[in-house]
Amino acid sequence: MQKTTTIGFIGAGNMAHALISGLINNGFEASNIKLSDTDTTLLSQRKLEFSVEVFTDNSQVATGCDVVVLAVKPQILSSVCKEIKIHTRHRPLMISIAAGVKSRDINAWLGGGASIVRTMPNTPALVGKGATGMVANDAVSDKQKELAEQILGSVGEYFWVKEETMLDAVTALSGSGPAYFFLMIESMTNAGVALGLDKQIAEKLSIQTALGASTMSKQSADSALELRAKVTSKNGTTQAAIESFQEQNFEIIISHAMRAAFERAREIGFELSDNA
Ligand SMILES: NC(=O)c1ccc[n+]([C@@H]2O[C@H](COP(=O)([O-])OP(=O)(O)OC[C@H]3O[C@@H](n4cnc5c(N)ncnc54)[C@H](OP(=O)(O)O)[C@@H]3O)[C@@H](O)[C@H]2O)c1
Numbered sequence: 001m002q003k004t005t006t007i008g009f010i011g012a013g014n015m016a017h018a019l020i021s022g023l024i025n026n027g028f029e030a031s032n033i034k035l036s037d038t039d040t041t042l043l044s045q046r047k048l049e050f051s052v053e054v055f056t057d058n059s060q061v062a063t064g065c066d067v068v069v070l071a072v073k074p075q076i077l078s079s080v081c082k083e084i085k086i087h088t089r090h091r092p093l094m095i096s097i098a099a100g101v102k103s104r105d106i107n108a109w110l111g112g113g114a115s116i117v118r119t120m121p122n123t124p125a126l127v128g129k130g131a132t133g134m135v136a137n138d139a140v141s142d143k144q145k146e147l148a149e150q151i152l153g154s155v156g157e158y159f160w161v162k163e164e165t166m167l168d169a170v171t172a173l174s175g176s177g178p179a180y181f182f183l184m185i186e187s188m189t190n191a192g193v194a195l196g197l198d199k200q201i202a203e204k205l206s207i208q209t210a211l212g213a214s215t216m217s218k219q220s221a222d223s224a225l226e227l228r229a230k231v232t233s234k235n236g237t238t239q240a241a242i243e244s245f246q247e248q249n250f251e252i253i254i255s256h257a258m259r260a261a262f263e264r265a266r267e268i269g270f271e272l273s274d275n276a
Helices: 014-025 040-050 058-062 074-087 103-109 123-127 142-153 166-175 177-194 199-219 224-231 237-247 250-271
Strands: 007-010 033-036 053-055 067-070 093-096 115-120 130-136 156-160
Touching (some): 007 014, 007 058, 014 033, 033 058, 040 053, 067 074, 067 142, 074 103, 093 103, 093 142, 115 166, 130 142, 130 166, 166 250, 177 199
Parallel strands (some): 033 053, 093 115, 130 156
Antiparallel strands (some): 115 130
């Protein structure tokens, strides 16, 4: 990213906080970041923490920035886009992190011809371990794609998908995925307590096991299936647990849950669309 690139964030909430932290930790100049929100207390906190320029008027952020990150809730994205429409005539890269809202709607609200990268990040972005799926519309240049990669890459890993409809699958997998792992941690903790462990110890063991398994899986050349086979000795304790999972159709449970998330993501997309 060039030293002179300017980035404007509209919405100063959790995700904007994560992205601004990531950018600054990666050496991006705070003086090239502008931020707007309706909440003046939040803006003061962000200004104090990051020394970025803050505004209550979204148009002041859109004006002149090379990149505008739309970091407001999906339900108010339409009004925000219409508000900044005349201030984005210089054709900045628009990055939307709003769940469900389609690029063609954002483009229409901005008056057409906008360069849009639509992304689906997840909450671990807040600790620099995010997983983001993203898709670019036809107006996005290669240079703008690189900018999007640098911004989302500052809070974790990113993956381009070819079709925007695939973002619903990304939502079902990594977007909602952190909650699936939280549920696993919660369930393993409760089961450990039922087996006689102290709650605190059971929780710490669950969390560390999740972290260890995830790190091993990431660092190893083996697939998850191979890693599982390696730790499952014949007639051992792990085999007993895995067989119990399989008898209760563990894979089908996961598949149904993700299908439900996928269908809901599509529904939300239609609910928020002007062209459903
Ligand atoms: N958090 C996640 O894990 C996650 C993951 C993937 C995608 N996303 C997407 O990221 C976006 C932001 O999520 P978030 O968790 O950061 O939300 P958030 O913490 O609620 O931040 C949004 C901010 O926008 C402010 N706002 C409301 N109306 C505004 C306006 N007209 N102009 C400017 N700012 C305005 C809100 O203020 P008030 O609170 O006063 O309304 C709030 O401070 C959402 O679209 C969400 O779908 C979030």
